[in-house]
Amino acid sequence: MNTLTDNSLMLRVKAGDLDKMGLLFERYNRPLFAFFYHMTHKRDVSEDLVQNVFYRMLKYKHAFTGEGEFRTWMYHLARNILNDSVKQNRSSDHYDVSEMADKLGGGTLADEGFEKREDVDFLHKAMAGLSDDYREVLVLSRFQEMKYDEIAKVLNINEGTVKVRVHRALGELKKKFFTNERR
Amino acid sequence: MKDDKDMSCEHAKDKLEDWLHNDLDKADRLSVDKHLAECVNCQEEFAADKQLWESLAKMKVPEPREEMRVNFYAMLDNFKAAEATNKPFSFQTLIEKLRDIVLPQWTVQVAFSLLLVGLGWVIGNKTSQNNVSSTAYQQQIETLATQVEDMKSNMMLALIENPSATERLRAVSYTSDITHADEKVIDALFTTLNNDPNVNVRLVALEALTQFAKDAAVREGLVKSLALQDSPMVQVALADVMVKLQEKGSVKELRKLLDKEGLNDLVKNKIEQTIKDLS
Ligand SMILES: [Zn+2]
Numbered sequence: 244m245n246t247l248t249d250n251s252l253m254l255r256v257k258a259g260d261l262d263k264m265g266l267l268f269e270r271y272n273r274p275l276f277a278f279f280y281h282m283t284h285k286r287d288v289s290e291d292l293v294q295n296v297f298y299r300m301l302k303y304k305h306a307f308t309g310e311g312e313f314r315t316w317m318y319h320l321a322r323n324i325l326n327d328s329v330k331q332n333r334s335s336d337h338y339d340v341s342e343m344a345d346k347l348g349g350g351t352l353a354d355e356g357f358e359k360r361e362d363v364d365f366l367h368k369a370m371a372g373l374s375d376d377y378r379e380v381l382v383l384s385r386f387q388e389m390k391y392d393e394i395a396k397v398l399n400i401n402e403g404t405v406k407v408r409v410h411r412a413l414g415e416l417k418k419k420f421f422t423n424e425r426r
Numbered sequence: 427m428k429d430d431k432d433m434s435c436e437h438a439k440d441k442l443e444d445w446l447h448n449d450l451d452k453a454d455r456l457s458v459d460k461h462l463a464e465c466v467n468c469q470e471e472f473a474a475d476k477q478l479w480e481s482l483a484k485m486k487v488p489e490p491r492e493e494m495r496v497n498f499y500a501m502l503d504n505f506k507a508a509e510a511t512n513k514p515f516s517f518q519t520l521i522e523k524l525r526d527i528v529l530p531q532w533t534v535q536v537a538f539s540l541l542l543v544g545l546g547w548v549i550g551n552k553t554s555q556n557n558v559s560s561t562a563y564q565q566q567i568e569t570l571a572t573q574v575e576d577m578k579s580n581m582m583l584a585l586i587e588n589p590s591a592t593e594r595l596r597a598v599s600y601t602s603d604i605t606h607a608d609e610k611v612i613d614a615l616f617t618t619l620n621n622d623p624n625v626n627v628r629l630v631a632l633e634a635l636t637q638f639a640k641d642a643a644v645r646e647g648l649v650k651s652l653a654l655q656d657s658p659m660v661q662v663a664l665a666d667v668m669v670k671l672q673e674k675g676s677v678k679e680l681r682k683l684l685d686k687e688g689l690n691d692l693v694k695n696k697i698e699q700t701i702k703d704l705s
Contacts, residue, residue, distance in 0.1 A: 261506050261509065262502075265499065265502060268502075269658075269659075269662070269692055272495070272498070273489075273490065276487070276490040276494070277487045286488055289490070290490050290491065293490065293494060293498075294494065294497055294498060294501060297498055298505070301502070363481065366481050366482065367485065384443070384447075385483070386482075409443050410443060413443070413475060413478070417474060417478055420481075421474060421478075
């Protein structure tokens with residue numbers, strides 16, 4: 244049986260078998276959506292950004308060499324696309340706290356107990372208060388379960404810098420989470 | 427200091443992220459644990475970080491909407507078409523196209539409502555002039571509503587064989603607010619689900635049929651469709667529908683599907699999971 248690794252699929256897309264992108268979409272649309280959602284807290288924006296990533300992968304398929312991991316390449320494109328969209332929308336704050344407050348107000352988490360819900364609510368605010376750089380490494384590390392060496396490749400910085408950044412981001416988040424007034 | 431037996435606070439903190447990730451080798455983990463047992467400061471700090479780390483996992487992400495998938499496959503189709511004809515692909519055109527699918531739908535909806543209100547008003551006037559009872563008036567309105575439904579069914583049937591995939595998409599979408607679909611509509615939807623060349627159209631037809639799944643014949647048709655689909659997308663979507671409907675009768679067809687040659691791994695896993703979910 245041939246194993247359809249991400250890389251072999253993408254190489255087939257590159258060779259002109261564009262339908263294989265459908266399989267990659269099925270594998271990665273949710274994690275990618277989650278990445279954008281954690282970064283922006285806007286559902287429709289996140290959906291658009293996912294679509295953009297797949298479009299860009301099709302358009303620049305020739306640039307995929309297959310030497311690195313497909314996932315790394317994809318997230319590298321994803322965060323560039325996110326950065327571009329942030330630059331384009333400077334006027335509006337791109338992490339939407341209000342949307343998440345609405346969603347979490349009485350929704351899915353209500354049954355998990357009042358206190359926990361408040362925790363999560365508060366965490367959203369704390370995350371919103373982080374700089375994009377910090378939030379980005381936390382999201383990649385915590386939610387996409389990436390190791391530092393992969394994050395380093397995605398962000399095009401060295402591993403030591405990633406480590407320091409995650410450490411600082413966590414410290415910053417902790418400060419906001421534990422010392423801010425909690426109502 | 428190299429002495430692992432007496433790890434310093436600094437050294438312990440250096441291992442914090444790896445510790446949170448459960449990513450330390452045994453020796454490192456032991457020495458971190460040992461340090462934590464002896465150092466209240468670090469103990470508190472690590473516990474706080476752990477709490478934070480665990481809370482982060484509770485931040486829920488909503489599901490992306492189904493439109494995201496439909497849009498992706500529409501984009502892929504367009505990209506393929508553009509590649510084939512060597513024309514530059516325009517993202518803008520695609521978005522406009524997809525918007526076109528939704529917007530006229532909305533316009534038609536308003537037109538139908540206005541029609542209903544307008545005719546209702548006319549009938550109302552007539553009936554008050556002629557002193558017809560209000561039950562008769564009510565009946566006439568109901569007949570009218572049925573007629574609007576019929577009209578939609580007819581428009582659907584007229585458009586469903588249109589050469590343009592967009593028109594066919596629109597045709598299928600007319601069924602979304604029909605409450606009683608007659609045989610002709612159901613048949614047309616099945617023909618579309620099983621034969622339409624465009625994956626988007628097939629997916630939308632599947633979605634439309636799912637809302638009529640109270641009907642045993644519709645459920646049976648959906649089960650049969652499993653054997654006819656060659657697109658992984660539709661196969662996976664059908665499997666999802668089977669779970670949603672808890673259609674245990676589909677297990678046999680699903681097993682057959684597993685034996686199909688050239689079934690892609692993703693679909694295979696999905697089908698196996700579906701069989702498990704239904705057994
Ligand atoms: Zn210590």
